[in-house]
Amino acid sequence: MRQYSADLTPPWKKPKPVPEIAAEPGLVVEEPGTGFCGAVIRCEAGTVTLEDRFGKHRVFPLEPRGFLLEGRVVTLVRPTGQAPVRPSRTASGSVAVPGARARVARAGRIYVEGRHDAELVEKVWGDDLRIEGVVVEYLEGVDDLPSIVADFAPGPDARLGVLVDHLVPGTKEWRIAESVTSEHALVVGHPYIDIWEAVKPSSVGIEAWPRVPHGQDWKTGVCKALGWPSDNTGAVWQAILKRVGSYKDLEPELLGRVEELIDFVTGSGGA
Numbered sequence: 001m002r003q004y005s006a007d008l009t010p011p012w013k014k015p016k017p018v019p020e021i022a023a024e025p026g027l028v029v030e031e032p033g034t035g036f037c038g039a040v041i042r043c044e045a046g047t048v049t050l051e052d053r054f055g056k057h058r059v060f061p062l063e064p065r066g067f068l069l070e071g072r073v074v075t076l077v078r079p080t081g082q083a084p085v086r087p088s089r090t091a092s093g094s095v096a097v098p099g100a101r102a103r104v105a106r107a108g109r110i111y112v113e114g115r116h117d118a119e120l121v122e123k124v125w126g127d128d129l130r131i132e133g134v135v136v137e138y139l140e141g142v143d144d145l146p147s148i149v150a151d152f153a154p155g156p157d158a159r160l161g162v163l164v165d166h167l168v169p170g171t172k173e174w175r176i177a178e179s180v181t182s183e184h185a186l187v188v189g190h191p192y193i194d195i196w197e198a199v200k201p202s203s204v205g206i207e208a209w210p211r212v213p214h215g216q217d218w219k220t221g222v223c224k225a226l227g228w229p230s231d232n233t234g235a236v237w238q239a240i241l242k243r244v245g246s247y248k249d250l251e252p253e254l255l256g257r258v259e260e261l262i263d264f265v266t267g268s269g270g271a
Helices: 115-132 142-152 172-178 218-226 233-242 252-266
Strands: 020-022 028-031 036-044 047-051 057-061 067-069 072-077 109-113 135-139 160-164 185-189
Touching: 036 057, 109 115, 109 142, 109 252, 115 135, 115 233, 115 252, 135 142, 142 160, 142 172, 142 185, 160 172, 160 252, 172 185, 185 252, 218 233
Parallel strands: 020 072, 109 135, 109 160, 160 185
Antiparallel strands: 028 036, 028 067, 036 047, 047 057, 067 072
C-alpha cells in the first residue's frame, strides 16, 4: 500500500529553510516589521537588544525568520559562552556596520559651505553618510544659496540640508539663511568664523584659538599669531585635519548641527 505524508502542502508553497545565525555582539541586522536596523548589544533568553546609529535601543523577540541580515531572512539564535561587548564605532560615534555597502544615493543632498568644511564632514561622518546614501556637495559661498535652493527645488522625497559658517543673528549669513523658506530645506550653521575653530584647541596642541582683528583674513591672522606658516593655509589645514580622529576632537556646536542635517535629509528627524 502506498504511504502518504500527512503534510499535503505543495512543495512550492512550503517556506524555504533559512539560516540560523548566532546573535553575536556587533552583528548588524534589521527587524523588517519596524525597519529598525542596529547592532546586537545583548542577547538574553528569548530576546535580542539592538542599538542603531543614533544610540537608540530596541528589544525584539527571537522569533524564527524574524530578521534580515544583508537583505536575507535569517533566524537569530542565542550564542553560547560569549560575554556581551560594545559594538565598534565610526568616527562620528555611530555604531559601525562592518562590510556594509554604500546605499544608492538619495535625491536629497547636504551642501557645506567651504572646502575645508566639506573635508572635515567627510572625515568624521563619511561612513555614516555612505550607509545612509547622503551625498555632500561643496557650496562655494553662501551668497549663492538662494539660487542653489531654487535650482534644487527641494521636495518631500528630495530634502536639502545646508551647513553655513558663522551663522549668527544679524549677520549677512543669517539674513540669507532666513530667505530660504521651503519646508523641505533646512539651513543650519555654527557660530565660528571659520571651520578651523570647530576643532578643539587641545586637539591641535594649543590653549585657544587666537582672536583676529576685524578686517584681517582670519586664517592668515591665526597662523601669524601661532607662528604657523601663513603663506600656505591649505597645508596648515591639512595638518589640523590629521589631528582630528573622531567627533571627540570637535566642538559640540558643530556636532549637533551636522547630526541635525543628516536626520533631516534622511527623514529620521521628522518633517
